[in-house]
Amino acid sequence: MYLPDFEYFNPDSVEEACQLLLKYGSKAKAIAGGTDVLVKMKKELLAPEVIVGIGQLSQLKKIEYVPGKGVVIGSGVTHNEVQNSKVLQEKYLSVSEAAHQMANNQVRNLGTIGGNISNAVPSADMPPILIALDTTAKIVGAKGERTLPLEDVFAGPNETVLEHDELITEFVIPDGSFTGSTYMKFGLRASGALAVVGVAASVQMEDGVIKDARIVLGAVSPVPVRAKKAEDFLKGKPAGEEIFAEAGVIASGECKPISDIRASAEYRKDMVRVFTKRALNKAANEGHV
Amino acid sequence: MANFVVDKNGIKRYLVTIKVNGNEYTKMVKANSLLVNFLREDLDITGTKKACEQGDCGACTVLLDGKPVNSCMVLTLSVDGREVTTVEGLASNAKLDIIQEKFIEHSAPQCGFCAPGILMAAKALLMNNPHPTELEVREAIAGNLCRCTGYVHYVEAILDAADSQ
Known part of the structure; x- marks a missing residue:
């Protein structure tokens, strides 16, 4: 398979990239790892006349802890860089582990976290765990920058609120009071599968009581969604299998899955019940975020 | 540029x-x-x-x-x-890489079309992790499909290569 001709730009900075995206508008597409855009071009789902390569911008390639701010993850880091990051392994092992569950090794060496989010596939593995940790996204455009909670970035399947000239430059996981978190993916194979259901949970435990919780469901709605009724139900309750099972039932009622080649809507709903319970149990008992 | x-x-x-x-x-x-x-x-x-x-x-x-x-x-x-x-x-001075030697010894490739890709995935694994577990080997080649479905001999050959280097 060959790609159609296009004009290619290799900007030296995010600002230059945004100016190019502004200039060419809907004719242009930014690519980082290329694992989504190039494949869509081969399948003739996308035909950009201009490609703006941002994969080698060093300013997007950091993972660092900034005291008072939190862990900053540049949008240009690959999934394997997220997985192998010492900072993340120490502070948010659940994020490192979630990155490892995406696709396969070869793809994880190319695909970036910014691409995974901007592509906004409902079954993507990174959004649930990042949303569960109250992550924000810094968005830079030709006319300025803005910061949004990550959950507000998604607008629908393959759609975000980003304008043509905007790029996500970094994600910030703020210092929080969560004591445990995890992402559990249910796919039809051990590796390389898209999530049938992906559930992220984070909890703040105090003397066996759940002070706060987040439950984020992937692959069961047009965008990753929080199971807010289940979260509210958990607050103030003692942690335990029965409470988590009940939260699972509530969360199952909060998603709107579709039936597709991988699973029926009914099955997905039931798997949300099961995986919410398991994820809460793991987050509450594992002793790390 | x-x-x-x-x-x-x-x-x-x-x-x-x-x-x-x-x-x-x-x-x-x-x-x-x-x-x-x-x-x-x-x-x-x-x-x-x-x-x-x-x-x-x-x-x-x-x-x-x-x-x-x-x-x-x-x-x-x-x-x-x-x-x-x-x-x-992979080969240097007409000498095969140990993984290639072990692929031959274990008759790992069948039709052979996936072998170059699996060799490179295995090479990357052993460069970073000289003594992987079987699970780590399977994970390292999880992005490589073999339509002959002959994964077992590949895994054995890669483990053997790790032991022999």
């Missing part, structure tokens, strides 16, 4: 220099050139195979700066100034 010339149709061709298996190649490529096609068609280095061409099968796996990637999803322009290793780069 690489230097370019514009052809009679207004299409730009860029000058790239890429090190492949230790040799530097300088070529003119179009922006839409994919690394797998650059290797096979521009350099005539055809050990790297093409199959699904969308990042599922791993037949086109090469090492880019030491890391395994699907060369069907990499723009050649983005590799300018970088280093690529293909299956042809």
Whole structure:
């Protein structure tokens, strides 16, 4: 398979990239790892006349802890860089582990976290765990920058609120009071599968009581969604299998899955019940975020 | 950004220099050139195979700066100034890599089409993790599909190679 001709730009900075995206508008597409855009071009789902390569911008390639701010993850880091990051392994092992569950090794060496989010596939593995940790996204455009909670970035399947000239430059996981978190993916194979259901949970435990919780469901709605009724139900309750099972039932009622080649809507709903319970149990008992 | 010339149709061709298996190649490529096609068609280095061409099968796996990637999803322009290793780069001085030796010993490849990709995935694994567990081996080649379904001998051969190096 060959790609159609296009004009290619290799900007030296995010600002230059945004100016190019502004200039060419809907004719242009930014690519980082290329694992989504190039494949869509081969399948003739996308035909950009201009490609703006941002994969080698060093300013997007950091993972660092900034005291008072939190862990900053540049949008240009690959999934394997997220997985192998010492900072993340120490502070948010659940994020490192979630990155490892995406696709396969070869793809994880190319695909970036910014691409995974901007592509906004409902079954993507990174959004649930990042949303569960109250992550924000810094968005830079030709006319300025803005910061949004990550959950507000998604607008629908393959759609975000980003304008043509905007790029996500970094994600910030703020210092929080969560004591445990995890992402559990249910796919039809051990590796390389898209999530049938992906559930992220984070909890703040105090003397066996759940002070706060987040439950984020992937692959069961047009965008990753929080199971807010289940979260509210958990607050103030003692942690335990029965409470988590009940939260699972509530969360199952909060998603709107579709039936597709991988699973029926009914099955997905039931798997949300099961995986919410398991994820809460793991987050509450594992002793790390 | 690489230097370019514009052809009679207004299409730009860029000058790239890429090190492949230790040799530097300088070529003119179009922006839409994919690394797998650059290797096979521009350099005539055809050990790297093409199959699904969308990042599922791993037949086109090469090492880019030491890391395994699907060369069907990499723009050649983005590799300018970088280093690529293909299956042809594994043997040195007519001596096969230990993984290649063990593939032969275990009769691991059947039709052989996936073998170059699996060799590169296995090479990347053993470079970073000289003594992997079976699970780690399986995980390392999880991005490589074998339509003969002959995974067991590959896993055994890679484990044997790890023990023998």
